[in-house]
Amino acid sequence: MNDNNNLSVSKQSISRRELQKLVQTQLKMLLEVNNLEGAKTVLVPVLPVDIADAIEGLPKAMQAIAFRLLSKDEAIEVYEHLEPKVQQLLIEDFKRQDVLDIMDKMSPDDRAKLFEELPAKVVRRLLAQLSHEERENTALLLGYKPNTAGRIMTPEYISLKEGWTVDRALERARRLAPTTETIYSLYVTDAVHRLSGYVSLRNLVIAKPEQTIGEIMDRNLVCVHTDTDREEAARLLQRYDFLAIPVVDAEKRLVGIITVDDAIDILHEETSKDIHIHGGVQSGGDRYFHSPFYSIIRRRALWLIVVFIISCLASVIIQAQEKVLEQAIILAVFIPLLMDTGGDVGSQSSTVVIRGLNTREIDSHKALWAIRREAIAGALLGLMLGVVAIVWSYFLQGDLLIALVVGLTLLVISVLSTIVGTALPFLFSFLGLDPALMSAPFITTIADVLGVLVYFYIAKLILNL
Template identity: 55%
Template sequence: MAESQNITSAEELASRDELRELVRSQLQMFLEQENFQGAKTLLVPVQPADAAHAIERLPPELHAIAFRLLPKDKSSEIYEHLDSTVQQTLIEEFKNQELQELIDRMSPDDRVRLLDELPADLVRRLLKQLSSSERQATSLLLGYEPNTAGRIMTPEYVSLKEHFTVSQAFDRIRNLANITETIYALYVTDGTRHLTGILSLRDLVTAEPEQTIGEIMTRDVVSVHTSMDQEEVARTIQRYDFLAVPVVDSEQRLVGIVTVDDVLDVIERETTEDIYALGGLQADRENYFQMNLFRISRRRVTWLLVLLVTNIFTGGVIAANEDMLEQVVSLAMFIPLLVDTGGNVGTQSSTVIIRGLNMDKIRTRLAWQIIRREALVGILLGLMMGIIVILVAYVFLQDWPVALTVGLSLWAIATLASTSGAALPLLFKSLGFDPALMSAPFITTFVDVLGVLIYFYVARALVAF
């Protein structure tokens, strides 16, 4: 049954992708034929996320034309789904009145996310054009540090009082439903906005009309502080399976909520940054695939230069042992194997450790236990691969000293790589550096240089000249 459901879900997903591509192709055809009424009719029934997908995949010169065809009541919601680079392109195309209306209709958290990516002078101009209430809400969020709960929260939520009856609560929800982020999570505050309880819409629906909110609410409330890091907010929502989590200030006053859709955006951005960092790339808010080629090269060159210097050191070690290589030429053929294997083992260990740190599954106080464990893993991996390499090397070369040299070196390098792959991320984390950004190049440097040194030291001990 489960397998059948998975197949159905995959088919539905494929069908949705085909539909989105069909909408994009038809929209482009209508616009190129200047059939604007046809394009407008096509976009009206389409889901906002699908409409945004279709618009942002049009040729750049058609973005503004397509967006201006949208009805006003849908344009801001579709705009929030667009890629940030397309959003900024459209801003340059809008007239002041169009821009003011669009920005004013956006939800505060999505508006702040957009403003974070715009030049400061444009941000000041846009803030001046907002209505008084929206400018106040936006300025509140911009006042918090980037990447914190305060910065990603929305101040649009439903708050209730303990003395409200269920009927009164429903009346308030109806009045606020169109201007709040969600009505599924409801928050109870006292006269000074201190958070005193929480209840769900289900609790409200199943309660008697004359019951008070104080009788049915939960007083044990999980909340986050405005200064909490956005990744920790995401873990809180994941841990408790929340649709939203309340955000309180230093005086425990409710100032906003972070919803699960905002957390998904956070997780995507943070994961992208970590993946880029593991590859030695500097993360950027801008879409990598739309960046200028010179900017891409500048951002990628830093760690490539580090690795270039590393290779110079490695080459120096090889050159210093040239006399040995001249006498036993077969030693040279195994250098790439040893260096690459060491890098692969180190990368595996560092990836596991960095992922554990990011998911808060590893505590730095347990560092020595973790390093020891990875060292033992490296020893076992080295033994398994070393035995295989010894046998293969002997079959090809019929030379036991060389075969043993390669096998023992591989065992030592695997142990070194696994240990450093665990130790370096934990070290950088304790020093306050990003372990994902710092670990990969340092592990490569460490393993390459020391691995070649180990190889030649073992060779001098075992191979007769």
């Protein structure tokens, strides 16, 4: 046993990732020579999520074979961790009864997620064949709008009654433990199933067996509605350090819970989505490199065209100033420098404002405060960069007036960009749009158009053109 222990910890030291790679290679080799018993043995000490990874890495023809090596209980857990694409492939490959067995035993929330991806026809067929209870569960979840708490909750929780003793509650927890999503958070409901309190298993364990639930439960509840945004629900769970958060319907009846492991995944996906939008990539979730290539290209193209059109304004402005440019071609030399630096100052502002709005560090009430703060920052940074720019352009061109134009422009651009970079995300959030749409590249482009305008205006003024 001690050896086993040493082994399992020393496996750690070669790092989880290397271990996963190793399992995957071994599995593939054994399947290639059709050594099914060997493959089974390799998988014994591997955790379900790692098995799922290993299966995903196999050639398509081998995936179903590998999956069939698993025991029934393990198969369900592994299946829940597979990507929708692979899940779907396995469904098509399996005997009807095997598929049904797995579908019936999956967690309702994982099943709903899979059904979202499957063709409607397949979903109807599968739904019709589920057991009565599971069918109702799934239909319930699929009835809520995408991205709401209702859609991602699990209806498998433990509910208690106020009048029960602690002993009876513990008995119920023990009985439901094998089939319910969590036994650590238990919820108290009244006669018409309205949520009235919360008890943690920890408090149940500490309490005396003869105490009633009403005596020890926490009446000070935090819950969400079925139509609450899923990210909002996950953030509440994070804020209050909960292991689960209850979901109620319009009549305040308890209909499900969201557990912490799902909340982490939601926050992860939403953040990836925000980051991708911020970089100008419209993405559905967090699996960019697993998304189909052409759908990515389409989304990226759409966005680039919009930025391209805004950029065209800059050409129009310079075109209109062609005469000025003819008299001082040197001005063109500094266009990239001014645009890059101005855009960067502004994109810094939009980055922190968008992240602040998304994580609720700031809200729209603080818009004016934030704009002022960022504008002051922009002025200070612009002053510093302006001085450096004057030195640099004088060194490059030897013309003090031009140097002055460049430095002054940089100062004005910095202030303008920070204001635009701060104000636009707030404006979008105020209008109920996603502030992340006012992402860094948009801000950069807008700042560039403004910058070119300012540049030529200042040049005309100072150079008397």
